Amino acid sequence: MSIFDTAETASSSATLTVDLAALVANWRALGARAGTEASAVVKANAYGIGIEPAATALAAAGCTSFFVAHLSEGIRVRAVAPDATVYVLNGLLPGTCGSYAQHGLSPVLGSHEELLEWAAFRQTGANVRPAALHVDTAMNRLGLWKGEGLTLARERSGVISAADIGLVMSHFASSEDEADPANARQIEAFAEVTAALPGIPASLKNSSGHFLKGCPSYQLTRPGYALYGGNPTPGLPNPMQPVIGLTAPILQLREVEGGTQVGYNGRWTAKGRRKLATICLGYADGYPRNASGTGTSTGGSALVGGVLCPFVGTVSMDLIIVDVSDAPIAALQRGELVTLIGGRLDLETVGTSAKTIGYEILTSLGRRYARRYIGL
Numbered sequence: 001m002s003i004f005d006t007a008e009t010a011s012s013s014a015t016l017t018v019d020l021a022a023l024v025a026n027w028r029a030l031g032a033r034a035g036t037e038a039s040a041v042v043k044a045n046a047y048g049i050g051i052e053p054a055a056t057a058l059a060a061a062g063c064t065s066f067f068v069a070h071l072s073e074g075i076r077v078r079a080v081a082p083d084a085t086v087y088v089l090n091g092l093l094p095g096t097c098g099s100y101a102q103h104g105l106s107p108v109l110g111s112h113e114e115l116l117e118w119a120a121f122r123q124t125g126a127n128v129r130p131a132a133l134h135v136d137t138a139m140n141r142l143g144l145w146k147g148e149g150l151t152l153a154r155e156r157s158g159v160i161s162a163a164d165i166g167l168v169m170s171h172f173a174s175s176e177d178e179a180d181p182a183n184a185r186q187i188e189a190f191a192e193v194t195a196a197l198p199g200i201p202a203s204l205k206n207s208s209g210h211f212l213k214g215c216p217s218y219q220l221t222r223p224g225y226a227l228y229g230g231n232p233t234p235g236l237p238n239p240m241q242p243v244i245g246l247t248a249p250i251l252q253l254r255e256v257e258g259g260t261q262v263g264y265n266g267r268w269t270a271k272g273r274r275k276l277a278t279i280c281l282g283y284a285d286g287y288p289r290n291a292s293g294t295g296t297s298t299g300g301s302a303l304v305g306g307v308l309c310p311f312v313g314t315v316s317m318d319l320i321i322v323d324v325s326d327a328p329i330a331a332l333q334r335g336e337l338v339t340l341i342g343g344r345l346d347l348e349t350v351g352t353s354a355k356t357i358g359y360e361i362l363t364s365l366g367r368r369y370a371r372r373y374i375g376l
């Protein structure tokens, strides 16, 4: 039992199992691959697995830098990792400098205005940790545009030194696609930025960046998805260890005749006599409704006694119906567990079957599961 386990028992709901030893092993493997320090990106409740258990395990393993998206997430990391550097990627909303100071958090500054506000706050004598500077080299999302970054960097005693920048970073737009020429352009643009800011540690690699040829590691990397077992090299074997598993119990079994319609609006019709199982999990648990199996579209599937069985009908709020006709008889009992994520059903497979990506499956993991933290 871990202190982070939820009270709900496995018999009353689906169960999410999180292997914290695998999480730590993935973090170590990425750092070793980069040959430099790896931070941990734990935004969005550590991609759904739980920010407190994830940050606690990683800090105990020696991780000293964390990235989150929101100030509120930074405060949660600070509570379990009192000494770590905690960067807040979404930067400085007006008037929030005081909260950064109070919790010892570091904003990732991404505009001239944010730099000025932070520098002015520092000049009041506030006790703050160094901030990071985000330079946008492709995304047009957050960050100073490269030209502006270079101009500010060249003003020796300007706002960048007044803001006390401890890290300069940029973010890849398509690092999971090795063949995209945008990667080389971003690597080159970021090299220009770092050359203009000598002596300031830099960070470029996200998960997939660790596997891009010709990408320098700089002083810090920022893996997220791969820490949680996501495949940073889509289309190639997954180099990471799986971290999460999701199971749900069978609530009811039935046999239906050919021509029987199943689920809301009768979106699936049995072509012959079929065995169906209704399982305890639905879109309210974060399993996308887009994984519905209809006559025209195959959706998600479950492993039942090791056999892949398709969803039939629409995914409903609390329930999914699975065609278990091919599953071994021994696995077909009320209360038996089926696997929704794990083994052959990895995050990428589940994402594709729901017409999305593994990242969205992971970060949508529901609040209603019983959660078991194992491995540490």
Ligand SMILES: *Cc1c(COP(=O)(O)O)cnc(C)c1O
Pocket (backbone or CB within 6 Å): 041, 043, 089, 170, 171, 205, 206, 207, 208, 222, 223, 224, 225, 226
């Ligand atoms: C989310 C995020 C990361 C982590 O990306 P992954 O692809 O999950 O490894 C790194 N840097 C920034 C700026 C991010 O927003």
